Amino acid sequence: xxxxxxxxxxxxxxxxxxxxxxxxxxxxxxxxxxxxxxxxxxxxxxxxxxxxxxxxxxxxxxxxxxxxxxxxxxxxxxxxxxxxxxxxxxxxxxxxxxxxxxxxxxxxxxxxxxxxxxxxxxxxxxxxxxxxxxxxxxxxxxxxxxxxxxxxxxxxxxxxxxxxxxxxxxxxxxxxxxxxxxxxxxxxxxxxxxxxxxxxxxxxxxxxxxxxxxxxxxxxxxxxxxxxxxxxxxxxxxxxxxxxxxxxxxxxxxxxxxxxxxxxxxxxxxxxxxxxxxxxxxxxxxxxxxxxxxxxxxxxxxxxxxxxxxxxxxxxxxxxxxxxxxxxxxxxxx
Amino acid sequence: xxxxxxxxxxxxxxxxxxxxxxxxxxxxxxxxxxxxxxxxxxxxxxxxxxxxxxxxxxxxxxxxxxxxxxxxxxxxxxxxxxxxxxxxxxxxxxxxxxxxxxxxxxxxxxxxxxxxxxxxxxxxxxxxxxxxxxxxxxxxxxxxxxxxxxxxxxxxxxxxxxxxxxxxxxxxxxxxxxxxxxxxxxxxxxxxxxxxxxxxxxxxxxxxxxxxxxxxxxxxxxxxxxxxxxxxxxxxxxxxxxxxxxxxxxxxxxxxxxxxxxxxxxxxxxxxxxxxxxxxxxxxxxxxxxxxxxxxxxxxxxxxxxxxxxxxxxxxxxxxxxxxxxxxxxxxxx
Numbered sequence: 001x002x003x004x005x006x007x008x009x010x011x012x013x014x015x016x017x018x019x020x021x022x023x024x025x026x027x028x029x030x031x032x033x034x035x036x037x038x039x040x041x042x043x044x045x046x047x048x049x050x051x052x053x054x055x056x057x058x059x060x061x062x063x064x065x066x067x068x069x070x071x072x073x074x075x076x077x078x079x080x081x082x083x084x085x086x087x088x089x090x091x092x093x094x095x096x097x098x099x100x101x102x103x104x105x106x107x108x109x110x111x112x113x114x115x116x117x118x119x120x121x122x123x124x125x126x127x128x129x130x131x132x133x134x135x136x137x138x139x140x141x142x143x144x145x146x147x148x149x150x151x152x153x154x155x156x157x158x159x160x161x162x163x164x165x166x167x168x169x170x171x172x173x174x175x176x177x178x179x180x181x182x183x184x185x186x187x188x189x190x191x192x193x194x195x196x197x198x199x200x201x202x203x204x205x206x207x208x209x210x211x212x213x214x215x216x217x218x219x220x221x222x223x224x225x226x227x228x229x230x231x232x233x234x235x236x237x238x239x240x241x242x243x244x245x246x247x248x249x250x251x252x253x254x255x256x257x258x259x260x261x262x263x264x265x266x267x268x269x270x271x272x273x274x275x276x277x278x279x280x281x282x283x284x285x286x287x288x289x290x291x292x293x294x295x296x297x298x299x300x301x302x303x304x305x306x307x308x309x310x311x312x313x314x315x316x317x318x319x320x321x322x323x324x325x326x327x328x329x330x331x332x333x334x
Numbered sequence: 335x336x337x338x339x340x341x342x343x344x345x346x347x348x349x350x351x352x353x354x355x356x357x358x359x360x361x362x363x364x365x366x367x368x369x370x371x372x373x374x375x376x377x378x379x380x381x382x383x384x385x386x387x388x389x390x391x392x393x394x395x396x397x398x399x400x401x402x403x404x405x406x407x408x409x410x411x412x413x414x415x416x417x418x419x420x421x422x423x424x425x426x427x428x429x430x431x432x433x434x435x436x437x438x439x440x441x442x443x444x445x446x447x448x449x450x451x452x453x454x455x456x457x458x459x460x461x462x463x464x465x466x467x468x469x470x471x472x473x474x475x476x477x478x479x480x481x482x483x484x485x486x487x488x489x490x491x492x493x494x495x496x497x498x499x500x501x502x503x504x505x506x507x508x509x510x511x512x513x514x515x516x517x518x519x520x521x522x523x524x525x526x527x528x529x530x531x532x533x534x535x536x537x538x539x540x541x542x543x544x545x546x547x548x549x550x551x552x553x554x555x556x557x558x559x560x561x562x563x564x565x566x567x568x569x570x571x572x573x574x575x576x577x578x579x580x581x582x583x584x585x586x587x588x589x590x591x592x593x594x595x596x597x598x599x600x601x602x603x604x605x606x607x608x609x610x611x612x613x614x615x616x617x618x619x620x621x622x623x624x625x626x627x628x629x630x631x632x633x634x635x636x637x638x639x640x641x642x643x644x645x646x647x648x649x650x651x652x653x654x655x656x657x658x659x660x661x662x663x664x665x666x667x668x
Contacts, residue, residue: 001552047587167552184630189533199523199530201549211545215535218335218501222634224627232626253381257604263597268634270591272626292566292606293558296518300556300602 003202004166009176009309010140011166012241014038014283017178018138019148019162020130026118026320027073029081029130030148030162032178032239032281033089033138037065037096039282040107041251045259046235046276052079053107057279059249063105067094068135069279070108071149071180071237074127078149081131082108088132109277111182111235113152117322145316149237153182154230155266155314156223159327160187163313165205165305169297173286177258177305179238181313183266184231184274188314190220193332197265197311200304206315207334221267226324235275236262236310240302246282250295255280257299261306278306337536338500343510343643344474345500346575348372348617351512352472353482353496354464360452360654361407363415363464364482364496366512366573366615367423367472371399371430373616374441375585379593380569380610386413387441391613393583397439401428402469403613404442405483405514405571408461412483415465416442422466443611445516445569447486451656479650483571487516488564489600489648490557493661494521497647499539499639503631507620511592511639513572515647517600518565518608522648524554527666529649531599531641539642540649541668555601560658569609570596570644574636580616584629589614591633595640612640 004011014034021028042054056063068085072078086104089095095102114120134148142148143162150162160183166176181187188195189212195201198211225231240258255278262269262276270276280302288294317327328334338345348368355362376391390397402419406412420438423429429436448454468482476482477496484496494517500510515521522529523546529535532545559565574592589612596603596610604610614636622628651661662668 045590045593047590170553185634196533199546199550200552200555202552210547210549212533213544213547215544216533218534218536218635218638219504221534221638222631224630228627231630253606256379256381257602259379259593260597260602260604263594263637264601267598268591268594268630268637270594271630271633272587273630293562296558296565296602296605296607297556299605300519301552303597303602304552304555 002168004168004174007166008164009178009241012174012176012243015241016138016140017142018134019142020133021151022126024119025122026116026152027113028148028151029072029134031068031070031085031134031138033068037067039246039248039251040066041248041255041280043255043259044277045270046274047272049275049277050076050110052082063096067104068106069239070131072110072127073113073149073152075110075112075114077125078110078127079108080125080127082106084128084131085135088135109237111180111237112233115230115233116152116154117324118152146318149180150313153180154325155183156186156225158314158325159317159323161313161317163309165308165312167301167305169301171294173242173244175242175301175305177240177309179309179313181236181310182234183236183269184224184234184271185266185268186223187266187310190216195311196267197307200307206311232273234273237277238306239279240306241281242298243283243285244298245284245287251280251282254299254302258302258306260303265307265310336502338502338508341500342498343512343575346508346510346577349575350472350474351476352468353476354467355485356460358453359456360450360486361447362482362485363406363468365402365404365419365468365472367402371401373580373582373585374400375582375589375614377589377593378611379604380608381606383609383611384410384444386416397430401438402440403573404465406444406461407447407483407486409444409446409448411459412444412461413442414459414461416440418462418465419469422469443571445514445571446567449564449567450486450488451658452486478646480652483514484647487514488659489517490520490559492648492659493651493657495647495651497643499642501635501639503635505628507576507578509576509635509639511574511643513643513647515570515644516568517570517603518558518568518605519600519602520557521600521644524550529645530601531645534638534641540645566607568607571611572640573613574640575615576632577617577619578632579618579621585614585616588633588636592636592640594637599641599644
């Protein structure tokens, strides 16, 4: 088993990712797009989700092809990023055909980054612009850490960010994850630099420190953010993707399985103040031989990639003046 | 933070647990009961659930008090265990009052243990009897390991079992977990005796070995059971409980948060062939000061207790002739 060549979600052939940032506001947006519509689903486990166009992803709903997915900062204001993407996609001739018109299908989700040291007196909502910029920047390579929807992200103890990771399975399927890591909990164990996701690390992609070898007292595993307002302002939003042929229902199972990646990389997770949510994408390029066994490996790979992506997001975060918490590199001097 | 005095779910005051086993069939049932009805909810993440009376646990449904919960082996046949419990509870004068009649409310869930070396030519379905026996055995102390619904449980590499654990929070709330650990995945890391749940271990309750310090290749984290039939015959079923005052909706969140305990203790988990499901119980003895912050700690405690309970189930399993896999103690000679 090895990572894809980029160790990014774009190792799934045909996918491109674009970021846009406003460093004054300390926020941004990230868009995932493909040359043609893809199968998608979503699973919501957090208690404070913020999303749009997620209802149509249910297996019993009509639309089978999604044009793009958007992850954005900005809490509910950030849902406008998907509007900017939809308008831009229409100009490219993209969208679900309804007689003479097209409607680009652009589900989106947000994370809460309104209390992170940025200037939130933005006047006109900036997210429509950020979404369009992110789409224009879409490419196979993109930045991680303090970038895109992870620009203003924070965890309980360290700066969060944008993460990604991939793996190529023995079946030949590629699986990748993309995440804005901004959870209530911690990505590292107690006061130590070791990541919760360490058992799943590949090629030293987040420092190669291994696991913290000892049990950690409950009080150290239950840290939430610094004060009441920040403690309730969170959310990890993610996309997992594969080149496998999956139905919408199979993509739902792929999203559910991936939630374990959040559980393994963040502690605590999936609480009332997290909007933790995972989109699933299947580009449908590579058939599945056995839907049960291959489905199991794809789901496990999604969980593993998502855990690794969260650790990479925190590991790669870059400092900015006035950050409420240090970056991993600042805190541990590495 | 410390465990409750028994390190069992029955550290939540008022709860009792009873086991019944048939060692010839290699199966059993476990009942959780209280002196008076309790608030309950459920969250289902697995792809192959088997359950009854779970629909009425939704927050919009009528019944607010549950009389007992049943975890059973036997796949769909094991749902009869709850029937045996309901009949016995009626004789005790228990049940939801509807005019002149009472209907005991007994949600139940099953795990698949039909391919475990036991004699499954049982003639009449034995689970009604096992359920009634388990109820009759209900007490504050009960056996773990090869007991109750965990009697015939298996994980991918080691014998599974029945587990439990508890914690007392700084708020004074007690949280406990009870689990039949029979998952698709592994409870230990690769070929090593160390448990996935090790970061959360308290007082050496599953050997005190700490974590496995190095990353593990994907192939070793993706083991499923030995052959095709056993690979698709799984399920981790659990109950988490607290003495906190929770609404049905808050109990739902408590159940969702607890799912992370399965993710952290089993790898892989929550797949298509797992019926992974968590019941939540709130006895309502101790008010919650802040539903958000206390709710977060309660949910995290539930996840931590459930992870520990899964590791204890595997750690405490006892061998039987013809087991398809070794116990932890057999395999690691400890």
